[in-house]
Amino acid sequence: MEQSFLTVRPATQADLPRLVDLRAYLLDGTTASYSSRTLEDAVRWRAAYRTWLSSRLSESDCVQILAAEHKESGQVLGCVTAIIDQRAPAPGCLNGLSGWVQSVVVEPQWRGRGIARQLMQHLLRWFANRGVGCVVLQSTEAAGTLYQTLGFAVSDESLLIRQEASA
Template identity: 35%
Template sequence: MNVRNLTEDDLDLICRHREEMFRDAGRDETVLNPMTEHFRAWLQPRLQDGSYFGFVLSDDEHPVAGVGLMLIDWPPHPSHPTQDRRGYVLNVYVEPAYRRRGLARRLMQLAEAEFARRGVQYAVLHATEKGRPLYADLGWGTTTEMAKELGI
């Protein structure tokens, strides 16, 4: 597998991977198209300015897996008492034909190394049920986060 950084040219790939990730997680089809449309508009400027970054794994130039990364503004916290940011991992996706080969593990190792390179001490992600065992095996733990749809 070849590893490369995400570029602006990966907009369609990232959008497709994100939609497939949520489809695999059982999300309602009626929200996937509008989500992707709005995500595309959100993502494009962030790919351009580098605030959304990450990696793609390719098999003979054919992209088969990817991970997105961000630095998010966050007040100092007991988990990172001297830093005002966190790493955020999103859109971890491996094409079905390439699963069970350690590619998601490799993406996560690349993500952790990139955060370390940038001096980030703490990172978070939201796991699907399928991804949870991998993240736990890599030392990621659960948090006390809760969420609520406000219906606005």
């Protein structure tokens, strides 16, 4: 369902501070394994993310960062990041192009209005236009139903994470 109050567009350098603030809903103050544990952790990931965004917002063919902007106010209400990896071919992915969805986040007071769905639909079209047939994401329990309605299936594989100490 297209939201008449919303425009989904590629994010720009001008969106950078807002993208960092939105991602903080996922990375600061949660119990997730990837969440920052201290104020110092939060400061470090924010600086590293700003640098990463700056280098990818304008010139990366294998990274897409979308912003959901309120048509009237111009406020960015949500965002999503897509990354295309080249992997070894497999039965479900013969060309080896694998998509990764990261940081689907909507401003809390705007959740439940179809914004994340619209962001994901745009992203899935972007992947399809690039020949990416296999797309993976890590989900919270609350968002799992949305992704399943978009064709994602729960995997029987375990997600194992090995994190090195921050440099």
